Amino acid sequence: MSQQDTPTTALCRHSAEAIWYRDQNLVDDLLGKQPFVAAASRHILGRPLTAGQLAMVEAVLVVLMEHGMTPSAISARLTYLGAPESLQGGVAAGLLGVGSAFIGTMEDCAQMLEAIACATQPDAAETAARTLAQRLVAERRSAPGFGHHLHKPDDPRAVALLALADRHEVSGPYVAALRRLSVALDEARGRHLTINATGAVAAILGDIGVPARAMRGFALISRTAGLVAHLLEEQQQPSGRFIWDLVDHAIPYNAGDPT
Secondary structure (H helix, E strand, C coil): CCHHHCCCCCCEEECCCCEEECCEEHHHHHCCCCCHHHHHHHHHHCCCCCHHHHHHHHHHHHHHCCCCCCHHHHHHHHHHHHCCCCHHHHHHHHHCCCECCCECCHHHHHHHHHHHHCCCCHHHHHHHHHHHHHHHHHCCCCCCCECCCCCCCCCHHHHHHHHHHHHCCCCCHHHHHHHHHHHHHHHHHCCCCCECHHHHHHHHHHHHCCCHHHHHHHHHHHHHHHHHHHHHHHHHCCCHHHHHHHHHHHCCCCCCCCC
């Protein structure tokens, strides 16, 4: 392998005297001077964020942290039941459930919004939103970032996040695309469909400049805190055995038709 082909990293370097995160000295520039969200965002994206953008990343992390006894939390608790010596194993099990069906749907939503957001003329953006909405309805496909089984007619988390983005002047073409698509979906369906929390997150992170394929990473950072809380509660008030027994008794054996 030639020197030109040798892989490199821009994330960290160290010497006997110091450690650098990118171009910042850990001790001199970061410790006691930058909060975690600012340092983590700069490390991930390779650039500092504005005060408004940092406030929105903070809000996103808070919104995504906890969802109750969802498959992610249940997986973490049951894994911890089997391996109580491994806190990280329980957290990892819960994080594996962050995907296109739960919590991580902002990636698919952001990719959907991109075509609308990239339209430079308002008429083109409206047309793109309307065309996408009509196609989704005609094909009976769900729209990632829209709909919720509990929060109706609107998801209060999304309403609060979008209002906060407006207040911090972070709302841009992705938030505009989300709102255009929301109107278009309501028209195509003939009834209202709420923007859910991950839809708002996708639009806000898109306007901050987070690539769609990196958005789920922010969900993982946030969800880690929630899962640690679940496992601490599991240590103090175990529910894993109860969940196991509940499923064991609720799902009967059925061998099916032997023929």
